[in-house]
Amino acid sequence: xxxxxxxxxxxxxxxxxxxxxxxxxxxxxYQRVLIGFFLLRTFDIQYSEDLAQETLLRVYSHSWxxxxxxxxxSWMFRIxxxxxxxxxRKSSHDSLVQALKHQPKEEQDFISYIxxxxxxxxxxxxxxxxxxxxxxxxxxxxxxxSETFHLHHIEGLSLPEVAExxxxxxxxxxxxxxLAREKLAxxxxxxxxxxxxxxxx
Numbered sequence: 001x002x003x004x005x006x007x008x009x010x011x012x013x014x015x016x017x018x019x020x021x022x023x024x025x026x027x028x029x030y031q032r033v034l035i036g037f038f039l040l041r042t043f044d045i046q047y048s049e050d051l052a053q054e055t056l057l058r059v060y061s062h063s064w065x066x067x068x069x070x071x072x073x074s075w076m077f078r079i080x081x082x083x084x085x086x087x088x089r090k091s092s093h094d095s096l097v098q099a100l101k102h103q104p105k106e107e108q109d110f111i112s113y114i115x116x117x118x119x120x121x122x123x124x125x126x127x128x129x130x131x132x133x134x135x136x137x138x139x140x141x142x143x144x145x146s147e148t149f150h151l152h153h154i155e156g157l158s159l160p161e162v163a164e165x166x167x168x169x170x171x172x173x174x175x176x177x178x179l180a181r182e183k184l185a186x187x188x189x190x191x192x193x194x195x196x197x198x199x200x201x
Contacts (some may be wrong), residue, residue: 006070016062023063029057033155034080040138040150041084051087055080074161077151081165137187138180147181148173 006025014022034055038048058079066075098135139144144166152173163173 002077003101007070009070011074012063012066013068015060016066018122022061023056026059037077037155038084041140041143042132043084051080051084055083056074059085071161071164073155074157074164075157077157078166078167081147095199131161134184134188137184141180145176145183148176149184152177188191 008026008029011022011026015026031052035045035048038051038194042048042051054084055076059076062079066072108136147166148162151157151165153161157165159173159177160170162177163170167175
């Protein structure tokens with residue numbers, strides 16, 4: 001019988017107690033997850049890797065701010081999202097951000113990172129063909145909707161956790177998710193693919 005996997009909260013408690021090896025486990029567990037999170041917004045692998053590394057360093061340096069209440073992922077994604085916003089605000093021209101969004105994707109895009117991680121990506125969507133279509137569509141819908149969809153369906157956060165990450169009411173996250181699903185469903189229908197995106201209760 002295998003021992004249960006140590007939880008994120010356990011690792012954070014160890015880190016707060018001075019066990020630096022706990023951070024190595026967290027980094028191994030979430031580095032690729034964060035890269036996928038940033039690639040959805042930048043389409044730049046190197047930039048996303050840098051952002052993921054900086055996010056993890058901030059997790060380490062702000063470890064004492066974390067309360068072990070089972071919400072590590074939402075806490076971590078909030079740090080990452082704030083970092084990206086800060087980087088964008090410091091950019092001298094909005095055109096730089098737009099250039100990143102429209103930069104051609106490299107062959108190893110964010111789907112390959114997501115699918116290689118332990119977190120099950122898009123549990124409701126099994127075929128690679130559908131994943132590719134959804135990946136393309138996420139780049140075409142508003143950022144707040146694609147980010148909500150990504151956090152909920154790919155990273156597995158609940159809608160209240162998504163709302164916490166994005167700093168909005170839960171009702172707003174639910175509305176954004178509904179809009180994202182509607183637009184994705186329309187795109188999938190145009191490809192002859194039936195309904196696969198289930199509604200939350």
